[in-house]
Amino acid sequence: MTKDKEKKMVDRINELYHKKKAEGLTAEEEKEREKLHQEFIKNFRASFKQDVENLVILDKDGKEVTSEKAKAIQRKKGLRKN
Template identity: 65%
Template sequence: MILMDKDEEKKVIDRINFLFHKKEEQGLTEEEEAERKELHKKFIANFRAGFKQQLEDLVIIDKNGKDVTSEKAKRAQRRKGLRKD
């Protein structure tokens, strides 16, 4: 998944919030409810992709200066060209 840029993410969040408040005040049409569900899925997928990217890019160094990053993260970093070892 390609991450949303900040502007697109803000638009999605604003629309989700609008639909939430409308649902609380007067209810949603079937089309709006379907839109709300799709936007929510899109937001969650974007959040997960961003979180996964952060974890894969994380390098852990112990107090002695030794790289103790997990092998799974190291493999992901090598695939991205972030590690030379």
């Protein structure tokens, strides 16, 4: 998802939130809010998972201590050769 599309989604979620607090939402607006919220959460989780999977963890001496599970995922994605 592009940053522009994400910003528009967040802006619309916030707009619906404020309208809900001020005067309430129609059934159609409530469905839209729920759909946008679920899509936002799905995209957030996918992005977070990708960030975590791409992490390389080093100890204080500079030795890599990345878990074997993370290394396997990185190898599968072609991010790691060893």
